Amino acid sequence: MSIITNTNFLIQLLAGIFVGGVSGYLGSLMLSRKMTIVVDPLSHLALPGIALALILQKDVSVGAFLFLFFGTILIWFLEQKTKLPTETIIAILFSTTLASTFLFLSKEEIEEAIFGDISKMGLWEGIITILICFFIFFLIKNIYSKLTLILVSEDLAKSEGINVKKIQFLYLFAIALMVALAVKFVGGLLIAGLVSLPPASARNLTKNLKSYKIFSILIGLSAVFLGIFLAKFYHLPIGSLIILLLFLIFLASLIFKR
Amino acid sequence: METLLTVQNLNISLEGEKIICDLSFEAKRGEIITILGPNGAGKTVLLKTLVGIFPYKGKIEWKKGIKVGYVPQRVPFVKDFPITVGEFFKLKTKDDQEIKKILQFFGFDENFLNKNLGEISSGQYQRVLIAWTLISNPDVLFFDEPTSGVDISSQKSIYQFLEKLKNEKNLTILLVTHDLNVVFKFSDYVICLNKCPICQGKPKEVITQESLSKIYGQEIMFYEHYHQH
Numbered sequence: 001m002s003i004i005t006n007t008n009f010l011i012q013l014l015a016g017i018f019v020g021g022v023s024g025y026l027g028s029l030m031l032s033r034k035m036t037i038v039v040d041p042l043s044h045l046a047l048p049g050i051a052l053a054l055i056l057q058k059d060v061s062v063g064a065f066l067f068l069f070f071g072t073i074l075i076w077f078l079e080q081k082t083k084l085p086t087e088t089i090i091a092i093l094f095s096t097t098l099a100s101t102f103l104f105l106s107k108e109e110i111e112e113a114i115f116g117d118i119s120k121m122g123l124w125e126g127i128i129t130i131l132i133c134f135f136i137f138f139l140i141k142n143i144y145s146k147l148t149l150i151l152v153s154e155d156l157a158k159s160e161g162i163n164v165k166k167i168q169f170l171y172l173f174a175i176a177l178m179v180a181l182a183v184k185f186v187g188g189l190l191i192a193g194l195v196s197l198p199p200a201s202a203r204n205l206t207k208n209l210k211s212y213k214i215f216s217i218l219i220g221l222s223a224v225f226l227g228i229f230l231a232k233f234y235h236l237p238i239g240s241l242i243i244l245l246l247f248l249i250f251l252a253s254l255i256f257k258r
Numbered sequence: 259m260e261t262l263l264t265v266q267n268l269n270i271s272l273e274g275e276k277i278i279c280d281l282s283f284e285a286k287r288g289e290i291i292t293i294l295g296p297n298g299a300g301k302t303v304l305l306k307t308l309v310g311i312f313p314y315k316g317k318i319e320w321k322k323g324i325k326v327g328y329v330p331q332r333v334p335f336v337k338d339f340p341i342t343v344g345e346f347f348k349l350k351t352k353d354d355q356e357i358k359k360i361l362q363f364f365g366f367d368e369n370f371l372n373k374n375l376g377e378i379s380s381g382q383y384q385r386v387l388i389a390w391t392l393i394s395n396p397d398v399l400f401f402d403e404p405t406s407g408v409d410i411s412s413q414k415s416i417y418q419f420l421e422k423l424k425n426e427k428n429l430t431i432l433l434v435t436h437d438l439n440v441v442f443k444f445s446d447y448v449i450c451l452n453k454c455p456i457c458q459g460k461p462k463e464v465i466t467q468e469s470l471s472k473i474y475g476q477e478i479m480f481y482e483h484y485h486q487h
Contacts, residue, residue: 028339149349152336156387159309159328159400160350199339207374209341 009232011126012118016224018133019181020194020242024220026140026178027195028202028213029147029171042172043179043191044094045071050113050188051104059125060113064188065180067097075172080165101188116187116239118228129181136174143167148209185224186239194220197246201253219249259286262324262398262430263308268316270300270307277303279454281316283447285398290424290431292441292461295451296474301434302331304451305400308432327396329387331403331434336376343378343386344371350393360389364419384416392423398430399423405437417444441465 046064053063071093078089105113121129146167150157157164179191186194202215227242263285270278277300285291293301307314309328320326347357361370364385378386384404391399404420405413417440423429435441441448441461448464450456450473457464457472 145349148339148341151338152341152346152349153330153333155306155311155330156328156333158306158311159326159330161310203340207340207342208372209339209345212340 008122008126011123012121013225013228015121015126015129015133016118016185016228017221018130019178019185020198020224021217021221022133022137022140023178023182023194023224024198024202024216024218025137025213026174027197027220028199028216029140029144029151030175030195030199040094040192042068042071042075042175043183043188045097046179046183046191047101047113047188048097048104050183051101051109054109054113055104060183061129061180064183065176068176068179069173071176111237112187113183114187114189114239115237116183116185116190118184118238121184129184132177132181136177139170139174143170147171185227186242187237190239190243193243193246194224197243197250198223201246201250204250204253204257219246223249259288260321261286262321264317264319265308266317266319268304268307268314268318270303270312270314272303272312277453278307278314278451281449281451281455283449283458285430285432287397287430288424288428289447290420290433290445291447291449292433292435292445293449293451294435294438294441294465294473295456299452299473301451302402305402305432305434309400324398325394325396326398326400327391327394328400329384329391329402329404332406333383333387335383341375342371343373343375346375346386347371347390347393350390356393360393363392364389381411381413381415385419388416388419392427396429398432401431401433403434403436405435420444438465 046068049063049065049067050060051063052058052067053060056063075089075093078084082089101113102110146157146162149160149162150164150167154164175195178195182191182194198220199212199216201219202212205215206212223242223245227238227245230236230241230245231238261284265284266282268278268281269276281304283291293304295301303312305328306312308318309326344357351357357371358368361368366382366385366389375383375386388399388401388404401420404416420431420433421444424431433440433445442465445461447459448461449458450464450469452473457469
C-alpha cells in the first residue's frame with residue numbers, strides 16, 4: 001500500500017497518463033508515410049541530448065528537447081532544400097547521433113537513455129510534464145483539421161489557402177516536445193512505438209475519424225498507466241513494458257478488426 | 259458577359275525550367291474553357307498557378323470578390339486513417355444543412371455521409387471532391403483531368419454534372435483534359451498548350467489536324483475522331 005501513498009509515484013502515474021494519451025493523439029496524424037519517417041530519426045536525435053543531460057546531470061527532457069529542436073529545424077530544412085532522398089538524410093543523422101551517444105555514456109546511462117526511467121521524477125517535474133502535455137494537446141487540436149486536409153491532399157489544402165509549411169512545422173514542433181517528454185517513459189529508441197502503435201490499433205477498431213482519435217488517446221494512456229504499475233512491481237524496464245503492452249493491444253485489435 | 263479572370267503574358271518557371279510562356283486569355287462568367295496539351299505541357303502547373311500555389315511573372319487579375327474552387331488531379335484515396343464522407347466535408351464547413359444540400363445536388367442520400375472515404379468508388383470519390391469544392395459557392399471551378407482514373411460509366415456522369423453545374427449555377431469552369439470529345443461537346447473556348455500556347459479560340463475553329471499534330475508533335479490519328487462531331 002505504501003506505493004499508493006507515495007506522492008512521487010502518484011505524480012509519475014498522472015504524468016504518464018497524460019504523456020500516453022497525448023502521444024496517441026499526436027500519433028493519430030502520423031500514419032502517412034512521410035510523417036512516420038520523421039519521428040524515428042527525431043527520437044534518435046534525442047539520444048545525444050539525453051546523453052549530454054545525463055553527463056551534466058541536467059533533466060533529460062531539456063537535453064532531448066534542445067537537440068530535437070535543432071534536429072527538427074535541420075530535417076525540415078533538409079527536406080525542403082536537399083535533393084537527397086529523405087531516407088539518406090535520416091541514415092546520416094541517425095548513425096551520427098547514435099555513434100556520438102555511445103561515446104558519451106556509461107552502461108547504466110545507456111540503459112536509461114534507451115529504455116527510459118521515471119523513478120527520479122518528482123512533483124514539479126511531473127506538473128511541468130502535465131502542463132506541457134496540455135500545451136501540445138491544444139496545439140494539435142488547433143491544427144488537426146488543417147493537417148488532416150493536408151494528409152488528404154496538399155494541393156487541396158493549398159488551394160484552400162492553408163499555409164502547408166507552417167502547419168507541418170508546428171506539427172514537427174509538437175512532435176519534438178512530445179518526444180522530449182516521452183524519453184523518460186520509454187527512452188530514446190522506443191518512442192516511435194509509443195506514437196505509432198496506439199493509432200495503428202485504433203485504426204483497426206473504427207471507420208470514422210472521431211472515434212479513431214478517441215481510441216488512439218485511450219490506448220496510449222492505458223498502456224502507459226499499466227506499464228508504470230508493472231515496472232514498479234516487477235522491477236522491469238518501463239519502456240519495454242509500455243511498448244509490449246501496446247503491441248498486445250495491437251494484436252487484440254487485429255481480432256476485432258472491422 | 260462579365261470577365262472574371264484576365265491573364266496577360268503569363269510566364270511560369272519552376273526550379274529554373276520554363277513551364278509556361280507568354281500565355282494570355284480571359285475567362286468570362288458561365289464559360290467552359292478547356293486546356294489541351296500533351297503530358298508535361300504545363301497544364302497542371304497552369305491551374306495551380308492560377309489558384310495561387312506557384313509563383314509567376316506577368317498578370318493574373320481576378321475580378322474582385324471572386325471565389326475559386328480547385329479539384330486537383332487524381333487525389334489519392336485516403337487509406338492512412340479512417341475518415342467518413344461527412345467528416346471530410348466537416349473539414350470545409352460546420353454547416354450541416356449546406357452539406358446535405360450539396361449532397362442532394364449530386365444525388366447522394368444522407369447515409370452516404372457515414373461511408374468511409376477510402377471505400378467509395380472512384381466515380382463517387384470524384385463527385386465527392388467536386389461537391390466538397392462547391393461548398394463555398396465558388397464562381398470559378400478549376401478541374402484537372404476530372405475523369406482520369408475514373409471508370410467509363412462514371413466519366414459520362416461527371417461531364418453531365420459539369421453541364422448541370424454550368425447551367426444551374428452559371429459557373430465558369432477551367433478544365434484540363436486529353437479528351438477531344440469533351441473539348442468539342444462541352445467547351446466554349448480551348449487553349450492548346452505545349453509550354454507556349456499553340457492555338458486558342460473556339461474549338462471548332464482552332465482544332466484542326468494541323469494544330470493537333472503541332473500540339474502532340476506528330477501525325478496523330480485524331481482525324482476520324484474529330485469528324486464524328
